[in-house]
Amino acid sequence: MAPLVQVEQLEKRFGEVCALNRVSFEVEAGEWIAIMGPSGSGKTTLINILGGLDHPSGGRVVVDGRDISHLGERELTRYRSEKIGFVFQQFHLVPYLTAVENVMLAQYFHSITDEKDAAEALRHVGLGDRLSHVPAQLSGGEQQRVAIARALINHPKLILADEPTGNLDEANEVVILDLFRQLHLAGHTILVVTHSQVIGNLADRRVELEHGHLARISAPPAVLKD
Amino acid sequence: MFLRILWKLLGASRGRLLLALVALASGAAICSALLNVNLDAEKKLTQEFRTFGANVVIAPKAGDNAALADAGIMDRIAGLHIPQLVAAAPYLYIAANSGTQPVILAGTWFDQVAKMDSWWKVQGKWVSAKENRAECLVGQTAARQLGLSIGSSVELRSGGRNISLSVAGIVTTGGSEDNQILTWLDVAQGLAGFSGKVSLVQLSVSGRSSEIEGVTRQLAAALPGLDVRPVRQIAAAQGTILGRIRGLIFWTIALILILSMFGVLASMAALAMERSKDVGLMKALGGSVGKIMRLFLAEAGALGLLGGTIGFLVGVVLARWIGWRVFNVAISPHLEVLPITVALTVVVALAGALPLRFLGRVRPAEILRGE
Numbered sequence: 045m046a047p048l049v050q051v052e053q054l055e056k057r058f059g060e061v062c063a064l065n066r067v068s069f070e071v072e073a074g075e076w077i078a079i080m081g082p083s084g085s086g087k088t089t090l091i092n093i094l095g096g097l098d099h100p101s102g103g104r105v106v107v108d109g110r111d112i113s114h115l116g117e118r119e120l121t122r123y124r125s126e127k128i129g130f131v132f133q134q135f136h137l138v139p140y141l142t143a144v145e146n147v148m149l150a151q152y153f154h155s156i157t158d159e160k161d162a163a164e165a166l167r168h169v170g171l172g173d174r175l176s177h178v179p180a181q182l183s184g185g186e187q188q189r190v191a192i193a194r195a196l197i198n199h200p201k202l203i204l205a206d207e208p209t210g211n212l213d214e215a216n217e218v219v220i221l222d223l224f225r226q227l228h229l230a231g232h233t234i235l236v237v238t239h240s241q242v243i244g245n246l247a248d249r250r251v252e253l254e255h256g257h258l259a260r261i262s263a264p265p266a267v268l269k270d
Numbered sequence: 271m272f273l274r275i276l277w278k279l280l281g282a283s284r285g286r287l288l289l290a291l292v293a294l295a296s297g298a299a300i301c302s303a304l305l306n307v308n309l310d311a312e313k314k315l316t317q318e319f320r321t322f323g324a325n326v327v328i329a330p331k332a333g334d335n336a337a338l339a340d341a342g343i344m345d346r347i348a349g350l351h352i353p354q355l356v357a358a359a360p361y362l363y364i365a366a367n368s369g370t371q372p373v374i375l376a377g378t379w380f381d382q383v384a385k386m387d388s389w390w391k392v393q394g395k396w397v398s399a400k401e402n403r404a405e406c407l408v409g410q411t412a413a414r415q416l417g418l419s420i421g422s423s424v425e426l427r428s429g430g431r432n433i434s435l436s437v438a439g440i441v442t443t444g445g446s447e448d449n450q451i452l453t454w455l456d457v458a459q460g461l462a463g464f465s466g467k468v469s470l471v472q473l474s475v476s477g478r479s480s481e482i483e484g485v486t487r488q489l490a491a492a493l494p495g496l497d498v499r500p501v502r503q504i505a506a507a508q509g510t511i512l513g514r515i516r517g518l519i520f521w522t523i524a525l526i527l528i529l530s531m532f533g534v535l536a537s538m539a540a541l542a543m544e545r546s547k548d549v550g551l552m553k554a555l556g557g558s559v560g561k562i563m564r565l566f567l568a569e570a571g572a573l574g575l576l577g578g579t580i581g582f583l584v585g586v587v588l589a590r591w592i593g594w595r596v597f598n599v600a601i602s603p604h605l606e607v608l609p610i611t612v613a614l615t616v617v618v619a620l621a622g623a624l625p626l627r628f629l630g631r632v633r634p635a636e637i638l639r640g641e
Contacts, residue, residue, distance in 0.1 A: 097554060097635040118558065125556020132638060136551045140282035141275070148271055153557040196556070255582040 048073040048093065048233050050107060055102035056089050056256075063089040065256040066103065071235065073201075076228045078247035079237045085253040087237040088206055093203045094235065095128050096120040108201050125154045128193030135187040135206035137179040137194075143186075144175040147194045154198040165193040169223060185216025192223055196232075203227065205236040209243070221246065224229060272565070275625055279569050283544060286537045287569075290622070291577050293533025298581020298615040300526045303588035305607045307596075308519045310511055310589075314597045316476050324359070324472035326486055326502045333499050336466040338362070341455070343493055347471070350492055356474040357385035360455055363469045364462040366428040368416050374450045375426060377458020380407075386474040394420035394439030403457050406435040409448035413440045424451065428461050429459055467608070479509045527618050534622025538570070542625040549629040550637025559630040566626040574619030578612030585611065 049071035056064040064086045071077050079087050092098040093105060096112055103172075104113040112123055130136075137146045147162040163175055179187050188208060195203055201266040207218040208224070217240075225253065228234055236243055244250050245264040251261045280287060319325075328347075330337035347358055359382035366375045380397045383390075397405045397478040408418050418424055423436050435453055442448060459465050475485045482500050490498040545566070552562050593601030 092635045095554075097633075097638070121553065121556055124554065128556075130554055134635045134638075135546075136554075136638060138548055138551065145274065145278070149275070149552070151559060152271040152275070153552065153555050166620050193599050198556075 045073075046109065047071055048075075049235075050106040050211070051090075051094075051103070052106075053103035054090070054093065054100050054105060056086070056093060056098070057101045062256050063198075064093075064100075064253075065258075067258045068103075069258065069261055071233060073232050073233050074228075075249065076234045076247045077236070079235060079253065080239070080244050080250050080251045081253035081259070084255075085254040086252055090253070091206055091237050092206050093236065094202070095130060096123045097118055125150075125198065127201045129198070129200035129203045131188070131191050131195050131203065131205035131208045133210040135179070135184070135191045135211070137190055138186055139179050142176045142178055143171060143182065143190045143193075146179070146190055147197050147230070150194045150197050162193075162197060165197050166190065168196075169193045170219075170227040183214050183216070185219055186259070188212060188220055189223065192220070196227070201233065203232055203234045205234065207237055207239070209238075209240060217242075271566070275565055276568050276572065279565065280572065283541055286541050287573060290534045290537035290541075290619070291573055291580075293537070293622075294525040294573060294577025294615050294619055295580040295584065295620060297526050297530025297533075297590055298578045298611050299584035300512060300581075301614060302582040302585020302607055302611040304353070304519045304523055304585075305610060306586060306589035306601050306604050307592050308516060308595065309329060309604045310601045311515055311519075311597070312478070313516070313608060314599055314601075315512060316478070316508070318505075319508050322389055323501075323504065324474055325453075325482060325501045325508075326473040326475050326489070326498065328350050328473065328489065328496050328498050328500060331495065333428055338464060338469060339471070339496060341459075341466045341468045343375045343468070343471060344401055344479070345494065346492060347473075347489070350488065350489065352475070352485055354477045354481055356476050357382045358471055358473045359383045359386055360468040360471045362455055362458045362462070362464060362467060363450075364428055364464070366426045366451075366456055366461065368424055368426055368451075371414055371416060372427070373416065373444075375428070375458050375461065376447070376450045376452045377455040378452060380452075383452075386472065390447075391442040392439040393442075394437070397452070397454070402453065403454055404434070404436050406451050407436040407441045408437050408638040409450050409452075410440050410442045411448045412451055413437070416596030426451070426461060431461050431463065433457065433461050472630075473617050478512075479506075482503050484582055501533060516529070523614075527614060530615075531618045531622045532575075534570075534619055535625065537621050539625040541631055545626070546632050547637055549632045550634040553632065553634040554638060563627065563630055566629065567620060570619045570623035570626065575612060575620065578615030581615060582583050582608045582611045584635055 047070040052068050054064050054067040079090060081087055093100050100113050104111050108127060117124060138149060141149060143166055144159060144162050147160060147165055148157045151157040151162060162230065166172060166175055169192055171186060171189055174182060174186060209220050212220060224234060238244060250262050250264065328343065330339050341360060344360055346356065362377040364375050366373055384396060392407065397407055401437065418437050420437055420440060423434050425432060425434050442636050459467060475482050486498055486500050549562055589601040593599055
């Protein structure tokens with residue numbers, strides 16, 4: 045079976061700066077990949093291209109059998125709504141919408157809204173009693189759980205998370221990581237950009253970048269993963 | 271969900287949207303007031319114009335100077351039941367003498383003249399009661415020449431007949447009446463021996479130029495052998511004034527709406543900056559530019575609807591105030607102004623929302639990175 049994600053000789057330049065230089069790797073469906081590396085190594089650029097938020101300068105990216113490298117804005121919009129679930133470090137919830145409405149917003153842009161489904165998704169992440177709260181009334185951990193429910197609501201092929209625990213305290217980090225672990229067990233394909241060794245150890249594989257180059261792909265020791 | 275997000279959007283930036291709403295409602299109020307005034311102004315002005323003299327004259331055919339018309343035409347005019355007819359005053363002009371001085375005596379119906387020429391300046395009093403046949407109005411020039419004053423009597427002679435009239439008032443019109451003595455029609459007819467005859471009939475007809483032309487044609491058809499003609503200068507002046515007022519109202523509305531649009535533009539430009547992060551996120555979540563823009567344009571449209579409706583109501587009050595101040599009458603509200611005001615305001619709101627269209631160019635990756 046073909047891998048879910050194929051990254052081949054991927055390049056991204058911002059003027060003279062080469063953010064990604066001939067990066068290649070593959071991701072199988074159901075895998076949990078940690079993309080690691082120091083700041084400025086190209087992690088976020090890579091995830092933006094995988095998520096259809098940016099275009100590569102060279103190489104190609106195939107997701108679910110479709111080359112997204114040269115898609116136009118309209119096709120990328122459709123790709124994002126149908127294939128991708130985003131989780132951001134700063135949560136990025138719409139401040140004037142309630143928790144359930146933030147989840148419904150993703151449904152609205154995908155197809156049709158279903159408040160019951162949206163509420164159920166929030167119950168799954170433990171926010172059944174926070175449906176009508178706006179982001180300002182939620183803690184950081186709760187906001188990130190809303191973002192995870194929003195990312196999952198349209199059953200995406202790929203969940204892309206950019207430092208999902210970067211803005212959380214330790215207790216909330218545990219909750220969020222537990223959620224990611226459950227998603228992984230349920231068969232979701234997850235790519236997480238992280239500095240955290242804890243997340244790196246939980247993943248199936250680590251894709252490590254340095255100065256835009258692929259430094260190594262490694263699997264964490266089994267003893268740490270458990 | 272569309273309406274739900276729209277509702278939340280409207281509540282989210284209340285301050286800025288309130289400013290835009292005030293700009294829209296203010297523009298709409300003036301627009302509504304002027305449109306209401308415009309619809310009534312023509313009617314009110316036409317009524318005003320009808321107090322400034324005759325605008326249609328019926329006389330024997332041109333070239334027949336000696337001919338007089340039969341006074342029975344007054345009954346025939348009345349029998350036509352013309353709704354636009356404000357007043358109809360017959361006139362018989364005869365040459366008479368006061369002592370050795372010649373003077374024109376005009377016989378007429380004062381009750382009709384009072385309706386048609388209410389702007390005449392009369393010192394003393396109008397000749398009001400038909401029963402009082404011995405009274406007359408004297409033009410100011412004639413009064414000076416004949417040495418007449420209010421309360422004095424004037425002896426008039428014509429064709430061997432004499433009458434004595436008491437001067438009820440001295441009239442100033444700025445026209446030929448200043449040189450005449452005016453009395454009741456039948457008194458003049460009796461002095462001249464022209465019983466049942468008139469020189470001409472002056473009519474005051476309300477309405478637009480086209481309506482006046484219509485009444486003229488109707489009268490001409492009903493009164494063969496007589497010359498029925500509108501007083502062109504008055505009709506033309508009336509049309510010019512109405513046209514200029516209409517032009518003034520149109521351009522004022524256009525300017526006010528443009529100013530309102532600038533007010534909305536300023537608010538919406540600030541709003542576009544505020545909303546760029548939300549739009550970046552919506553795009554990242556798979557929102558198409560069309561779907562996102564529909565939300566923001568619907569928001570602007572809703573503001574236009576609300577602003578237009580509020581503006582219409584305020585405009586109705588404003589129009590009444592303008593009506594009292596300018597025309598001394600109440601301008602009645604015209605419901606047909608509501609859809610025009612609302613439609614114009616919605617167009618202005620959408621045009622003012624132009625900055626929101628730049629949100630379509632927001633690049634989500636840059637916004638989400640915080641650039």
